[in-house]
Amino acid sequence: MIITKSSTEIAIMRIAGSIVAAVLEELRKMIHPGITTAELDVKAEYLTKKYHAIPAFKGYNGFPASLCASVNEEVVHGIPGNRTLKKGDIVGLDFGVIYKDFYADSAITVPVGEVTPEVQKLLKVTEESLYRGIAQARPGNRLYDISHAIQTMVESNGFSVVRDFVGHGIGRRMHESPQIPNFVGNDFNPKLRKGMTLAIEPMVNIGTYEVDVDPYDHWTVRTKDGKYSAHFEHTVAVTDDEPEILTLLRPELLPED
Numbered sequence: 160m161i162i163t164k165s166s167t168e169i170a171i172m173r174i175a176g177s178i179v180a181a182v183l184e185e186l187r188k189m190i191h192p193g194i195t196t197a198e199l200d201v202k203a204e205y206l207t208k209k210y211h212a213i214p215a216f217k218g219y220n221g222f223p224a225s226l227c228a229s230v231n232e233e234v235v236h237g238i239p240g241n242r243t244l245k246k247g248d249i250v251g252l253d254f255g256v257i258y259k260d261f262y263a264d265s266a267i268t269v270p271v272g273e274v275t276p277e278v279q280k281l282l283k284v285t286e287e288s289l290y291r292g293i294a295q296a297r298p299g300n301r302l303y304d305i306s307h308a309i310q311t312m313v314e315s316n317g318f319s320v321v322r323d324f325v326g327h328g329i330g331r332r333m334h335e336s337p338q339i340p341n342f343v344g345n346d347f348n349p350k351l352r353k354g355m356t357l358a359i360e361p362m363v364n365i366g367t368y369e370v371d372v373d374p375y376d377h378w379t380v381r382t383k384d385g386k387y388s389a390h391f392e393h394t395v396a397v398t399d400d401e402p403e404i405l406t407l408l409r410p411e412l413l414p415e416d
Contacts, residue, residue: 161328161336163354168261168330169396169405172356175263176394176405177412178210178256183267184408186226186254190269192246196228199252200239207256211414215255215262215333222378227253227266234321234362234370234380234388246272249282251390255333262333264358265406266392277365278387281318285363285389288312292341292359296351296395296402302337303348309341309361319368321388324380326360329394351397356405360392
């Protein structure tokens with residue numbers, strides 16, 4: 160069942176989204192050769208508590224950290240640790256919070272110093288595909304209008320969309336109906352309506368769309384061919400007109416220390 164949100168509930172999610180955006184912006188500033196993904200996780204948790212929120216991922220189905228930090232060929236769900244970032248890497252930072260019982264979730268992929276032209280294109284296309292998908296989140300459109308916009312942008316540029324992991328509805332739970340694939344399928348394709356809140360998140364690979372889950376930590380998802388992957392995400396509300404991105408930084412909404 161798809162749960163639509165009231166204007167009051169969306170207002171709370173807007174605050175949660177601003178917290179997520181503020182944390183990700185601070186993490187983006189920290190990215191440089193020599194930093195570890197564990198340091199990023201510590202900072203994310205500290206800032207979350209500063210804003211009187213709860214890290215959404217820590218403990219979720221047993222996940223051990225507040226931040227997902229996925230490097231290079233890691234697609235999503237990378238566990239922060241002692242890995243040191245080096246020039247030419249990219250790191251996907253996926254982060255969410257709970258604020259007053261509502262979730263917000265967003266992701267960015269950040270280059271570490273200078274990266275190759277191919278990787279620059281991967282980042283640009285993935286982020287642009289996110290906004291192409293968001294633009295379709297309007298009343299009367301269908302779910303696969305979002306999927307089609309993302310898939311078309313990605314594949315027309317020679318990349319592939321991951322098929323084993325998808326976006327999702329979000330609200331009082333991290334994962335609500337509907338699932339939001341980044342490709343057009345033959346499954347549930349509801350009409351979009353006002354009050355739906357969606358986590359739209361293209362995961363895009365340079366090579367094959369096929370992925371593997373780490374057999375040891377049971378979390379880290381990697382490209383099967385070892386080529387780089389990028390991930391961008393926003394939490395979005397369907398309104399009467401233009402879709403509203405809830406995970407934008409609005410300093411005036413951030414809870415005071």
